[in-house]
Amino acid sequence: MTQRDADASPSASAPPWEQSPPVPEGNSNPDFGHHEQAELSVDLADPALTSGGVRARTLAERLPLPVASLLIAIALWFAYLRESHTLPVNSDGAAQALQAWDMLHGNLLLHGWSLSDVSFYTTELPEYMLVEVIHGLNADVVHLAAATTYTLLVVLAALLAKGRATGRQAAIRILLAAGIALAPQVGAGSYILLLSPDHVGTAVVMLAILLVIDRAGRRMWVPVVVGLLLTGLLIADGIALYTGVAPLLVVCGVRAYRDIVVRRQPLPESAFELALGIAAAVAAVLSAAILAILHAHGGFTLWKPTPVFAPVSAASSNAAFGLEGIAALFGFDFSGMPFGHAALIAMSHLAGAAVALGAVWVGLRGFLREKNLMIQLLVAGVVISLAGYLLSTSAAGALQAREMAAILPFSAVLAARLFADKIAAARLTPLLTAGLLVYCVTLGYYATRPVYPAADTRLTAWLARHHYTYGLAGYWDANVQTLSSGARVEVRPVCFRDNRFTTDNWESQASWFDSGLHHANFLVMNPANSYGDGSVGPCSAPTYRQVVARFGKPAHIYAVGRDQVLVWNSNLLTRVGKPAGLPPAS
Numbered sequence: 001m002t003q004r005d006a007d008a009s010p011s012a013s014a015p016p017w018e019q020s021p022p023v024p025e026g027n028s029n030p031d032f033g034h035h036e037q038a039e040l041s042v043d044l045a046d047p048a049l050t051s052g053g054v055r056a057r058t059l060a061e062r063l064p065l066p067v068a069s070l071l072i073a074i075a076l077w078f079a080y081l082r083e084s085h086t087l088p089v090n091s092d093g094a095a096q097a098l099q100a101w102d103m104l105h106g107n108l109l110l111h112g113w114s115l116s117d118v119s120f121y122t123t124e125l126p127e128y129m130l131v132e133v134i135h136g137l138n139a140d141v142v143h144l145a146a147a148t149t150y151t152l153l154v155v156l157a158a159l160l161a162k163g164r165a166t167g168r169q170a171a172i173r174i175l176l177a178a179g180i181a182l183a184p185q186v187g188a189g190s191y192i193l194l195l196s197p198d199h200v201g202t203a204v205v206m207l208a209i210l211l212v213i214d215r216a217g218r219r220m221w222v223p224v225v226v227g228l229l230l231t232g233l234l235i236a237d238g239i240a241l242y243t244g245v246a247p248l249l250v251v252c253g254v255r256a257y258r259d260i261v262v263r264r265q266p267l268p269e270s271a272f273e274l275a276l277g278i279a280a281a282v283a284a285v286l287s288a289a290i291l292a293i294l295h296a297h298g299g300f301t302l303w304k305p306t307p308v309f310a311p312v313s314a315a316s317s318n319a320a321f322g323l324e325g326i327a328a329l330f331g332f333d334f335s336g337m338p339f340g341h342a343a344l345i346a347m348s349h350l351a352g353a354a355v356a357l358g359a360v361w362v363g364l365r366g367f368l369r370e371k372n373l374m375i376q377l378l379v380a381g382v383v384i385s386l387a388g389y390l391l392s393t394s395a396a397g398a399l400q401a402r403e404m405a406a407i408l409p410f411s412a413v414l415a416a417r418l419f420a421d422k423i424a425a426a427r428l429t430p431l432l433t434a435g436l437l438v439y440c441v442t443l444g445y446y447a448t449r450p451v452y453p454a455a456d457t458r459l460t461a462w463l464a465r466h467h468y469t470y471g472l473a474g475y476w477d478a479n480v481q482t483l484s485s486g487a488r489v490e491v492r493p494v495c496f497r498d499n500r501f502t503t504d505n506w507e508s509q510a511s512w513f514d515s516g517l518h519h520a521n522f523l524v525m526n527p528a529n530s531y532g533d534g535s536v537g538p539c540s541a542p543t544y545r546q547v548v549a550r551f552g553k554p555a556h557i558y559a560v561g562r563d564q565v566l567v568w569n570s571n572l573l574t575r576v577g578k579p580a581g582l583p584p585a586s
Contacts, residue, residue, distance in 0.1 A: 081147035093142035093196030094483035095507035100128030109299035139454035161416035185331035198402035227279030234287035247380035252277035325401025359415035471522035
């Protein structure tokens, strides 16, 4: 028998004590026709289901499970928080924290802000706002939010993997899906998954959308809710076109064609799929319109780069970058490591990656014949995300794998749904449990790595101690200083380009550079490092001679670690120009 979604039936070869009664994957509500219906068998002689037995079972058996699940989620959150602290916060995460702080203080539309190509407006920014209400403005905001986001990703992946399964089947599904994603590798993996917003929050919302489709069944309101959630998600992150909209369009189109054209079924039988596809298309159009309306009413400006296909000559390098990115996401990036415990831990993650990617291969082979909607959506989400990455100019090393971060939870859920019955039938549950314990130990080991403070905290402390409260720096030395000091020291990003200083319209606020509102009297130079990435073009590290040519000779020069702090007795903002180009309208 060809393996399909495990919700359909238990494996015929499984022993009786490992089999679970078949349960319905969808809903028998006839509003949109019927697919994949199943029957639920119940033993009416069970005393737990007679008289007051239902209430007794609810209190005695079901209550501990939510409590235990909550305790596990809290433990994971603390572990992820600790692992997040093994990396220093940088100006990327700091920018989102400052945007959320501005929203908390009344600037809900982010008036005057020039963002990156991702707004995070309806995903991470509300989360950052909530954290800041409780914890205030500091570098820990980024770590706290990252731990929360990834904990939600693991929990939602486990819930989606479980589906409507019960008993041993449900346990295997949960353990397999959660285990594959459990322990992000310290380094590139934790940088992508446990630090600044990098599409992980988008994957969280996408998992929630898939959970609605999976649990609500074929009801009339489901496409409407999915369309609204997708619209909000696309406002935050255009990557949802690859992880949500495109998979829905492809899968729903394939299913509708198969049922209407090939099988000659009545149109109402495919009404649900057609409605889902229409909802996805409408969400793409509606989100673009809302972004334009927000911008027209004084809201943020969002960069809209034109997608570009990679040249054919880049095919081999992109494939290598893709493999490197997959290794970082799944935690088996041991290339270049000296042989030792760290390399062995990374190698242990090969098993989880092999299971997850094997599930993608199995799902892809049976894609056109697949009856289960969720299996098809997960397969399409992984394949389209990976193809979009490999065929674009985004492929450029392990850290760029954030562009395809959704393939980790999607493939983990897919593995749980396709392989749970086979694992039970082959009596491999002890092996699965052992692997999970190894990953738990791995997570504990990663969580004990040394903690790093936010970037350049020594510089922040020095500036505050010497009462230098408003100045300029390159991108990577700017926003993070402001966040680390709780905005007691404000350092604003400028770009040195074409032999002149300009405002940096990348994750910045226009009012920061208003010489009538602010007096900037120092500049942080870091010639040994990258001066910062510019929005209009690459920024470069200025020489002392170039600084003097623009601002005049400084009154004081101080060496603070790797940095130099140049101080003037004048307002530098009067000599900072505007960039030659402006971001395209949102």
